[in-house]
Amino acid sequence: MNRVAIEKSVLSVNNQIAAHLRDALDASGALALNFISSPGSGKTALLEETLKLLPHSTRAAVLTGDIQTDNDAQRLQRYGYPVRQITTGGACHLDARMVADHLGDWENFELLLIENVGNLVCPTSYDLGEDAKVVVLSVTEGEDKPLKYPGIFRRSELMIINKIDLLRHVPFRMDLARENARRINPRIEIIATSCTTGAGLGHWMNWLADRAGKKVRAAPSQEVVHALSGT
Numbered sequence: 099m100n101r102v103a104i105e106k107s108v109l110s111v112n113n114q115i116a117a118h119l120r121d122a123l124d125a126s127g128a129l130a131l132n133f134i135s136s137p138g139s140g141k142t143a144l145l146e147e148t149l150k151l152l153p154h155s156t157r158a159a160v161l162t163g164d165i166q167t168d169n170d171a172q173r174l175q176r177y178g179y180p181v182r183q184i185t186t187g188g189a190c191h192l193d194a195r196m197v198a199d200h201l202g203d204w205e206n207f208e209l210l211l212i213e214n215v216g217n218l219v220c221p222t223s224y225d226l227g228e229d230a231k232v233v234v235l236s237v238t239e240g241e242d243k244p245l246k247y248p249g250i251f252r253r254s255e256l257m258i259i260n261k262i263d264l265l266r267h268v269p270f271r272m273d274l275a276r277e278n279a280r281r282i283n284p285r286i287e288i289i290a291t292s293c294t295t296g297a298g299l300g301h302w303m304n305w306l307a308d309r310a311g312k313k314v315r316a317a318p319s320q321e322v323v324h325a326l327s328g329t
Contacts (some may be wrong), residue, residue, distance in 0.1 A: 099290035119227025137216030149177035191220035
């Protein structure tokens with residue numbers, strides 16, 4: 099009973115901070131996405147390709163979480179956008195306080211990309227103030243991941259099936275992966291990508307621009323959708 103009470107208290111505090119973050123992001127019209135996956139799914143590679151493909155006028159920022167090292171931040175800093183590493187020191191997820199603390203003095207960004215710690219379980223319950231969770235599933239993992247870890251697939255707006263260039267080498271059925279994901283979440287959108295060949299990245303960038311447009315239409319400024327769409 100005490101453990102349940104403590105967990106509820108922790109999530110309650112987290113949700114309060116997340117709500118403040120969301121209010122601030124909504125007021126500015128900035129879009130925030132929380133990327134969640136197993137280790138090795140290609141989240142960092144996907145973010146690298148995203149930063150490469152963003153129009154130069156986009157005011158993007160990146161927070162990347164890991165238990166140890168700043169390797170991912172070093173990779174992402176090469177593209178000219180502000181990047182900060184959140185080293186959790188053992189925690190298997192990011193929480194809203196970590197995000198708030200590391201945003202620091204950043205201002206006027208219109209796109210915030212949050213790379214969570216590689217884990218399909220722990221990050222699921224933690225609201226980071228994001229507009230949407232994006233779950234990344236690589237073809238090397240198996241089609242049954244949505245059934246094994248339903249929580250994150252239920253809460254995600256988009257599933258990216260990554261590393262499709264490896265399909266000829268692994269026994270992965272795209273149709274079954276899609277079916278399993280929609281058994282858990284009938285509304286989940288699905289995009290298949292390869293960061294090696296570039297396949298599907300155009301669809302991903304179109305989704306990103308469209309999602310930014312939906313956010314901006316509720317905000318006072320149209321700058322975000324203009325930047326992401328290149329108009």
